[in-house]
Amino acid sequence: xxxxxxxxxxxxxxxxxxxxxxxxxxxxxxxxxxxxxxxxxxxxxxxxxxxxxxxxxxxxxxxxx
Numbered sequence: 187x188x189x190x191x192x193x194x195x196x197x198x199x200x201x202x203x204x205x206x207x208x209x210x211x212x213x214x215x216x217x218x219x220x221x222x223x224x225x226x227x228x229x230x231x232x233x234x235x236x237x238x239x240x241x242x243x244x245x246x247x248x249x250x251x
Contacts, residue, residue, distance in 0.1 A: 201237075201238070201241075203224060203234065204234040205238055207220050207224065207231055207234045207238070208234065208235050217231045217235065218231075220234075220235075233249060
């Protein structure tokens, strides 16, 4: 039997990191903290959060025409 290790990513797919970034933001993390955690630019973290929020609210993406 295999045991999941700490930090194992359970979600998969193109938006898994985006979903987790949004969850971290809703938990009180700053976009700079999220960017550092994922080794990305802060602008990318903000884009991920905005895209996930739009997805959850059923709104059109502000980044896609």
